[in-house]
């Protein structure tokens with residue numbers, strides 16, 4: 346049973362069709378990257394998979410169970426979402442924020458237990474922000490904040506991680522740091538990852554599978570090593586570029602040459 350499966354997802358905003366009959370299938374332990382131009386519906390699809398948005402048509406199944414029949418808390422035990430933005434509460438410390446991940450699992454009136462503190466401690470340590478546990482989040486750098494966001498999602502101890510543009514606003518070093526961290530956590534925790542990524546080169550390097558959206562439909566879906574090529578660059582992003590397979594990693598590498 347796949348941890349995440351979606352069939353025939355359609356989303357409309359008024360007369361605008363954002364997604365049309367989109368299928369998504371993510372196997373346990375897999376990393377799927379959602380790619381496509383700005384505004385093509387990547388975030389919308391991620392929100393549908395997370396149960397944060399109801400599609401007009403289609404269904405999502407988590408581990409074989411219909412998402413519509415699962416409680417919010419039960420969904421939180423199966424998947425955690427790293428959102429594009431975090432609530433800006435002045436003075437809120439890193440530990441206080443990351444603890445919210447446990448409330449997602451327990452519910453707003455749920456009492457936290459000893460195991461919850463351990464889950465928070467582990468999430469802080471794994472993301473390298475333990476030293477900042479008592480620092481207000483608003484005093485951290487962008488790179489540190491992104492790791493705190495990841496810690497917040499990890500504190501849920503869910504087997505599936507949904508990431509919405511985890512590298513936005515980060516310099517190239519911090520982008521790699523976050524993607525390396527996700528790679529490591531995925532191996533250590535056996536996580537399944539679905540990530541919206543803006544950069545096709547990063548998707549090709551880090552993800553096993555790539556699903557490219559175009560005009561609200563799935564334009565390509567398959568192993569990164571097979572799907573990412575210069576045709577995809579041209580058809581999905583409107584960019585002329587070169588793609589070759591790195592001799593060391595075997596992964597596709599992209600260079601962007603010109604706008605088509």
Ligand SMILES: Nc1ncnc2c1ncn2[C@@H]1O[C@H](COP(=O)(O)OP(=O)(O)OP(=O)(O)O)[C@@H](O)[C@H]1O
Pocket residue numbers: 358363381382383384385386387388389390
């Ligand atoms: N609540 C809404 N009401 C109307 N239109 C919306 C709403 N939310 C999103 N849209 C539109 O739906 C389209 C898809 O948005 P979405 O955020 O899913 O795209 P995206 O591929 O994630 O974009 P980006 O790469 O720029 O983040 C966009 O054109 C957006 O303007």
